[in-house]
Amino acid sequence: MTDHIIVAGAGLGGLSAALAARRAGYAVTVLERAPHFLASAGAGLTITAPAIASMDALGLEAETLAMSDTAGVTPLIHYATGEVFYTRVVPTPERDEDGPRYFVPRVTHRADMHKLLLDGCIRAGVEVITGAQVVDFTQDANGVTAKLSDGREMAGAILIGADGLRSRIRAILHGDKEPNHTGAVAWRTLIPAPLVADLLGDMTIATHFGPTAHFMQYLVRQRTMLNCVGLIKTDVHAQDGWSTPSTNQELADQLAGWHKGLLDLVARIPEGTLFKWPLLDRDPITEWVDGRVALLGDAAHPMLPYYGIGAAIAMEDGVILERALTTVSDPAEALKVYERARVNRASFAVLESRRLGEVFMGGNVLDVITEPLHDWDIYDYDPRTAALH
Numbered sequence: 001m002t003d004h005i006i007v008a009g010a011g012l013g014g015l016s017a018a019l020a021a022r023r024a025g026y027a028v029t030v031l032e033r034a035p036h037f038l039a040s041a042g043a044g045l046t047i048t049a050p051a052i053a054s055m056d057a058l059g060l061e062a063e064t065l066a067m068s069d070t071a072g073v074t075p076l077i078h079y080a081t082g083e084v085f086y087t088r089v090v091p092t093p094e095r096d097e098d099g100p101r102y103f104v105p106r107v108t109h110r111a112d113m114h115k116l117l118l119d120g121c122i123r124a125g126v127e128v129i130t131g132a133q134v135v136d137f138t139q140d141a142n143g144v145t146a147k148l149s150d151g152r153e154m155a156g157a158i159l160i161g162a163d164g165l166r167s168r169i170r171a172i173l174h175g176d177k178e179p180n181h182t183g184a185v186a187w188r189t190l191i192p193a194p195l196v197a198d199l200l201g202d203m204t205i206a207t208h209f210g211p212t213a214h215f216m217q218y219l220v221r222q223r224t225m226l227n228c229v230g231l232i233k234t235d236v237h238a239q240d241g242w243s244t245p246s247t248n249q250e251l252a253d254q255l256a257g258w259h260k261g262l263l264d265l266v267a268r269i270p271e272g273t274l275f276k277w278p279l280l281d282r283d284p285i286t287e288w289v290d291g292r293v294a295l296l297g298d299a300a301h302p303m304l305p306y307y308g309i310g311a312a313i314a315m316e317d318g319v320i321l322e323r324a325l326t327t328v329s330d331p332a333e334a335l336k337v338y339e340r341a342r343v344n345r346a347s348f349a350v351l352e353s354r355r356l357g358e359v360f361m362g363g364n365v366l367d368v369i370t371e372p373l374h375d376w377d378i379y380d381y382d383p384r385t386a387a388l389h
C-alpha cells in the first residue's frame with residue numbers, strides 16, 4: 001500500500017481533485033495527455049455559487065474573487081427586435097434570507113481558473129506531468145498501476161480518472177460508447193472589448209434569446225475581453241475540442257433574421273478566434289468506482305452547459321474526495337464514500353441540464369422565458385457541508 005494518488009487529466013476537475021488529495025495528506029501525481037498548457041485554452045466560464053464554495057474549500061477563494069469579474073444584472077434581449085424583454089435580477093453576493101440567492105455571481109476566462117488551480121497544485125507540492133497519456137491500468141489488493149502510451153508506468157494507492165468527456169478510464173470501466181449528440185453546437189469567441197465598445201454600451205452581460213438558440217455575452221479579464229457563446233440548434237457539424245475553427249459567416253448564417261446589433265458584433269470577431277464545439281452529454285451512471293479506480297468530473301458526468309455548472313460540479317467532486325480521504329484512512333474505502341456522496345447530485349445536474357436544453361431549444365422559449373424555467377436548487381449545494389453518505 002502506498003500513500004500516492006494518481007490523477008489522470010489536468011482539467012479543472014483533475015486539478016481540483018489533485019489539490020484536494022494533497023490537502024488530505026497524500027503525495028499526488030497528475031498525468032496530463034497534452035504536451036503543455038495554453039494560456040488561451042477555452043473561453044468564458046461562469047463561476048456559480050458551488051464553484052466559489054469549492055475554491056474556498058481548496059484555499060483559493062480570495063484568489064478566485066480577485067481574478068474574476070462580477071456578473072451583474074442580465075438583460076434578456078429579443079432576437080429579432082434587439083429590445084430587452086426581461087431583466088433577470090441578480091441579487092447581491094450575500095445570501096439574503098428574504099431575497100433571492102446569488103446564482104452566477106462571477107465570470108472569468110477558463111484559462112485563468114485553470115492557472116489558479118495549477119499554481120495552487122504546484123505550490124502544494126503536487127507533481128504535474130504533461131505529455132503523459134494514460135491508456136490502461138491494472139489493480140490488485142495492494143495498489144493500482146497506470147500505464148502510459150509511451151510504455152511508462154506509475155504505481156499508486158488509487159487512480160482518479162479525470163480525463164474528460166471521452167475518458168479512457170471510463171471506457172475501460174464501462175465500454176467505449178459514443179456520447180449523446182443533441183443537435184446543438186456552441187460557438188465561442190473572445191473579442192477585445194475596445195473593438196465592440198460602441199455596441200455594448202453599459203451592458204457588461206446580456207443574453208439574446210431566439211426560438212432555438214441563445215447567445216450570451218459577458219466581459220472578462222477586468223472587462224478587457226468580451227466572452228461570447230452562442231448555443232444553437234443546427235445541422236452544422238463540429239468536432240469535440242476547444243479548437244475546431246469556424247467563421248463569422250458561418251455563425252451569421254445561423255443567426256439569419258437576428259437583430260442588427262448582434263450581427264454587427266459577430267462581424268467584428270477577429271479572424272481565427274471563433275470556434276465551435278458540439279453539445280454532448282452522457283446518461284448518468286451510478287458506478288463511478290471500481291476498486292482503486294474512480295471517475296471524476298466530465299469523465300463521470302458530462303452535462304450540457306445550460307446551467308453553466310459543469311466545472312463547478314467537477315470541483316465539488318474534488319472537495320468531497322478530500323473530505324472522504326480525510327475521514328476514511330484506506331483510500332480505496334474513501335472512494336466508496338466519495339461515490340455515495342456524489343452520484344445523486346451529479347446525476348440530477350446531468351438530467352436537469354438536459355431538460356433545460358430541451359426547453360431552450362424546443363422552439364417556444366420566447367413564450368415561456370419569464371416563467372421559472374430553471375430549477376435554482378441546482379446552485380444550492382455546498383461541498384464543504386454536504387452529507388457524506
Ligand SMILES: Cc1cc2nc3c(=O)[nH]c(=O)nc-3n(C[C@H](O)[C@H](O)[C@H](O)COP(=O)(O)OP(=O)(O)OC[C@H]3O[C@@H](n4cnc5c(N)ncnc54)[C@H](O)[C@@H]3O)c2cc1C
Nearest residue numbers: 009011012013033046134163164297298308309310311312
Ligand atoms: C460550451 C460549453 C460551455 C461551458 N460553460 C461552462 C461554464 O460557464 N461554467 C461551468 O462551470 N462549466 C461550463 N462548462 C462545463 C465545463 O467546461 C466542464 O464540465 C469542465 O471543464 C470539465 O472539467 P474536467 O476536468 O472534468 O474535464 P476536461 O476539462 O475535459 O479535462 C480533461 C483533461 O484530461 C486530459 N486527458 C484526456 N484523456 C487523457 C488521458 N487518457 N490521459 C491523461 N490525460 C487525459 C485532457 O487533455 C484534459 O486536460 C461548459 C462546457 C461547454 C461544452
